[in-house]
Amino acid sequence: MKKITQELIDRFYDLLSPCRLCPRNCGVDRINGELGNCGAGLEVKVASYHQHFGEEPPLVGRSGSGTIFFSHCNLHCVFCQNYEISQLGQGQRVSLEELAQYMLDLQNSGCHNINLVTPTPWVPQIVSGLKIAQERGLHIPVVYNCGGYEAVSTLKLLDGIIDIYMPDIKYSDDQCAEKYSKVKNYWSVVRSALKEMYYQVGNLKLSRGIAASGLLIRHLVLPNQLAGTKECFKFIAENLSIKIVVNVMAQYYPTFNAHKYPEINRRITLSEYRAAIDILKSYGLDAGFQQTIDTLYRKAIPEWGEWS
Numbered sequence: 420m421k422k423i424t425q426e427l428i429d430r431f432y433d434l435l436s437p438c439r440l441c442p443r444n445c446g447v448d449r450i451n452g453e454l455g456n457c458g459a460g461l462e463v464k465v466a467s468y469h470q471h472f473g474e475e476p477p478l479v480g481r482s483g484s485g486t487i488f489f490s491h492c493n494l495h496c497v498f499c500q501n502y503e504i505s506q507l508g509q510g511q512r513v514s515l516e517e518l519a520q521y522m523l524d525l526q527n528s529g530c531h532n533i534n535l536v537t538p539t540p541w542v543p544q545i546v547s548g549l550k551i552a553q554e555r556g557l558h559i560p561v562v563y564n565c566g567g568y569e570a571v572s573t574l575k576l577l578d579g580i581i582d583i584y585m586p587d588i589k590y591s592d593d594q595c596a597e598k599y600s601k602v603k604n605y606w607s608v609v610r611s612a613l614k615e616m617y618y619q620v621g622n623l624k625l626s627r628g629i630a631a632s633g634l635l636i637r638h639l640v641l642p643n644q645l646a647g648t649k650e651c652f653k654f655i656a657e658n659l660s661i662k663i664v665v666n667v668m669a670q671y672y673p674t675f676n677a678h679k680y681p682e683i684n685r686r687i688t689l690s691e692y693r694a695a696i697d698i699l700k701s702y703g704l705d706a707g708f709q710q711t712i713d714t715l716y717r718k719a720i721p722e723w724g725e726w727s
């Protein structure tokens with residue numbers, strides 16, 4: 420991580436008033452107490468922080484990923500598995516000092532990285548916390564774990580601060596994105612965001628089996644091909660690299676408001692998951708890993724392919 424200066428932090432905070440931190444461009448004045456479409460204000464809110472062993476193996480290693488779950492989200496997925504935190508705003512306001520201390524506590528616990536979950540609405544506060552932690556010895560990689568709906572202008576300011584980008588690529592169809600995540604232009608936004616992330620960090624690099632830097636993309640298979648899997652993988656293969664690690668996730672289940680949409684009110688089938696893997700392979704994107712088909716109906720156990 421490069422040295423974070425006060426000047427850089429000031430540039431991040433400028434983005435909060437009017438808020439244009441993410442592509443929703445709400446324009447609310449978060450510095451003076453207004454809340455945006457995401458529900459976020461000025462003081463950062465954290466739902467929990469802990470050693471996490473359920474993430475991808477190169478993040479988890481032996482000692483876990485140092486995960487910090489932030490409250491609120493700039494997407495409003497009707498099937499969100501963390502909806503209490505992302506949509507209902509569960510969490511507590513914490514000071515920047517406390518946030519920095521969480522990071523240092525996670526590092527001191529042996530975690531291999533700081534895994535920022537849903538960081539998008541809180542980038543200025545997170546970078547401020549990172550600055551404090553950096554001055555007190557934080558040195559492990561920082562993971563930006565997001566939904567893919569990111570402003571390139573904000574990402575550019577993060578260049579050199581984020582070691583590992585771990586975005587979703589949720590949909591390739593804007594109508595689906597609007598219906599299920601309440602955004603109008605997801606497909607064009609996520610493509611630009613992924614290009615910028617890849618430009619900054621490149622392919623995933625491991626050091627003794629642990630992720631050190633790079634891009635790792637998640638794709639959650641939805642029922643009835645509603646995630647637009649084929650176009651997502653085509654874009655990655657043709658515009659980024661076939662060496663990109665893609666985690667094809669099978670664990671979709673209908674939660675939160677998914678029951679209001681009959682077409683997504685079920686788990687995916689085995690054949691739907693296999694079809695997604697076949698598409699992945701057809702584009703040569705099998706450098707990474709996939710979850711075993713068993714994970715459709717029981718706890719996720721990632722199965723790793725060959726690593727280069």
Ligand code: SF4
Nearest residue numbers: 438441444445455457
């Ligand atoms: S971060 Fe939140 S307040 Fe700012 S533009 Fe995005 S949705 Fe709006």
